[in-house]
Amino acid sequence: MATSKQPIDAKELIPDLCQVRSVLWLILFSQALVIVLILLSSGAQHFSWEQFGLLSFYVQWLVLVSAACLCRLRLHIPALSLNQLTAISFVLIQAVNLLISLITLYGMNELLLESYSWDWLLRNQLISAILATLLLHYFYIQMQSRLHARSELQSRMQALQSRIRPHFLFNSMNIIASLIHVDPDKAEQAVEDLSELFRASLKMAGAQTTLQQEMDLCxxxxxxxQLRLGERLTVKWQVEAPKLTNIPLLTLQPLIENAIYHGIAPSEKGGVVSINIYMEQSRLHIRVSNPICTVQHQRHESGNQMALENIQHRLQALYGHDASSTTEQDEKTFTIHLHYNHQPQVAS
Structure with missing residues (x-):
């Protein structure tokens, strides 16, 4: 969680107010505020449309200019403490309000139906200070909520990502031990490959990599x-997506591990694991198919479901409901199909 002295990025505290959706909500909220102020001052029976128009014009300019300034501020200001960011934002909103008030007071006073004085200017600054304080407090609460959710997400992702099956580690070490005297070169290569896998599993959960790097890791x-299963294992790749497409680290590897563990390893004859990766518009599709082993199908069925749930939870933690997974099964083949927008949504 962010503290008052810990440097934070301005993007953490100030939301993106340049988005159309954010601007629309600001306009609707400010208009609702104008209606409330007029109702409190004149009541419903004496509702003044002229006062409503003038106050709406003033408030909309204040809100839109303040939003534009805060939007630019979050992009260019360096990482500062929470107190410093809050103070700068507060002063900025007050300065914008003062500027618009002075323009109204001196530049448009003759065009308005009533003459405004310095009391009106002071009143505007006090109201602006109160609303700015409430707004920045709301931003702070939203930031704390995002940081808390992100912390829980990172912990959950790390737990899901770091589950490399113990049997795979033991089998790999046994293979390496058996190859040391028979084929030292293969043993050395196996040690290097195993170290790369564990290095990837220790990286920050949700870290992004390219499709090419993920394929190299797989x-x-x-x-x-292959050293353990020999000719029983055959892998066929069909990749029709850009190799530089961003993909979360260890997205494809668990699918291949699941296919080998449940479709190839229990079978004496082995089989083929088919991997099909393609892009449709902005969605990345991953299909991994493996043969169904009828000999030990019942024993591996529950483990297969647990593995698939683990993969699904991991993708949902990253992409929410945007990630979708389906399974297809016939008499000979089991296929899992993942697809999601390849632009991650976690950073929000």
Missing amino acids: KKYINIE
Whole structure:
């Protein structure tokens, strides 16, 4: 959680007020505030449309100019403490209000139906100070909520990402031990591949990588499994997506591990794991298919479901409801199909 002295990015405290949706909500909220102020001052029976128009004109200019300034502020101001960011934002809103009030007082006073004085200017500054304080407090609460959700997400992601099955580690170490005297070069390569896998699992949860790097990591995993399974394991790749597409680290590897563990390893004959990756508009599709092993199908079925739930929870933690997974199964083949917008949504 952010403290008052800990440097934070302005983007953490100030939301993106340049988005159309944010501007629309600001306009609707400010108009509602204008209606409330007029009702409190004149009542419903003596509702003044002229006063409503003038006050709406003033408030909309204040809100839109303040939003534009805060939007630019969050992009260019360096990381400061929470107190400093709050103070700068507060002073900025007050300065904008003062500027618009002075323009109204001196530049448009003759056009208005009533003459405004310095009391009106002071009243505007007090109202602006109160509303700015409430707004910045709301921003602070929203920031704390986002940081708390992000912290929980990182913990959940790290737990899901770091689940490399113990049997895979033990099998890999046994393979390396058996190859040391028979084929030292293969043993050395297996150690390097295994270290890459563990290095990836220790990286920050949700870290982004490219599709090419994720595929290279998967091929290292397949090489280790190939030493154990030999000719029983065949992997076919069909990639029709840009290799530089961003993808969360260890998204594809668990799917391949699941396919090998449940479709290839229990079978004496082995089989083929088919990997199809393609892009449709902005959505990345990943399909991984493996043969169904009828010999130990019942024993692996529950484990298969647990593995798929783990993968689904991991993607939902990153992409929310945007991520979708479906499974297809016939008499010979089991397929899992993942698709989601390849632009991550966690940073919001």
